[in-house]
Amino acid sequence: MSRTHSSPRLLFTCLSLAALVTLSGCGAIVVGGAAATTAVVATDRRTAGEQVEDKAIVLKVENEMRNLFADTQNLRINAYSYAGQVLLLGDVPTAQDKQRAGEAAAKVEKVRRVVNELRVGDITPVSVRTNDTWLSSKVRTTLINTKDVPFRTINVTTERGIVYLQGRVTQDEADRAGIATAGVSGINKVVKLFDIVSPESLLQPTSSAPIEEPNLQSTNNTTDTAPQTGDVQAMPVQ
Numbered sequence: 001m002s003r004t005h006s007s008p009r010l011l012f013t014c015l016s017l018a019a020l021v022t023l024s025g026c027g028a029i030v031v032g033g034a035a036a037t038t039a040v041v042a043t044d045r046r047t048a049g050e051q052v053e054d055k056a057i058v059l060k061v062e063n064e065m066r067n068l069f070a071d072t073q074n075l076r077i078n079a080y081s082y083a084g085q086v087l088l089l090g091d092v093p094t095a096q097d098k099q100r101a102g103e104a105a106a107k108v109e110k111v112r113r114v115v116n117e118l119r120v121g122d123i124t125p126v127s128v129r130t131n132d133t134w135l136s137s138k139v140r141t142t143l144i145n146t147k148d149v150p151f152r153t154i155n156v157t158t159e160r161g162i163v164y165l166q167g168r169v170t171q172d173e174a175d176r177a178g179i180a181t182a183g184v185s186g187i188n189k190v191v192k193l194f195d196i197v198s199p200e201s202l203l204q205p206t207s208s209a210p211i212e213e214p215n216l217q218s219t220n221n222t223t224d225t226a227p228q229t230g231d232v233q234a235m236p237v238q
Helices: 002-024 048-068 095-106 126-144 171-182 199-203
Strands: 076-082 085-092 113-116 154-159 162-169 189-192 233-235
Touching: 048 076, 048 085, 048 095, 076 154, 076 162, 085 095, 085 154, 085 162, 095 113, 126 154, 126 162, 126 171, 162 171, 171 189
Parallel strands: 085 113, 162 189
Antiparallel strands: 076 085, 154 162, 189 233
16 A cells, blocks of 8 residues: 555656756856846857857868868867857968968858967977866866856867967956956966857847947958957966
């Protein structure tokens, strides 16, 4: 008798827990106060379509690099994309190779801008790259623990001690993220490659929120050094 009653009760408890877990994974997590005008939405602010496009862009750019360079032993090219902005990092033998890589990336479908930060020289040692990975982890942890910074929508990439930040943020959020990152020990420089949006746009549905794109270049342009472009900001570190 007791076994007959306990089974439905156990089943109900399990279903309830499953529902709570499912619901907790849906929607955005709001960090901060209850006021919608000041809350930070802790989720990726790209649409699902943009996130899929970015993954496709990276695959296409990497394929272009393989087709462009027959000898891959003397170079290292990594591509990162956020909302169609492609960041190229790594090492190539010549300045001509750097230019060719940037031009090829700019021709990939859906790419709206290329930030070409490829370094001309020998391949970066594994020890340096390992340290870069560690620095990126430290920066991500710092951003998670920094108030009013939407860390889930910020991509962190480190190359030879230089940290590159990509994401869709307001100007205040960009400033906070940059200052917090600059305070992490071991970093040589912080380069902000953010898409700056208005606070009002974040209160609108994702599908219709207007995106401000100040001073964006055409997809045929590449930037040799990030600090020279209008909406790219390099910060000193502590």
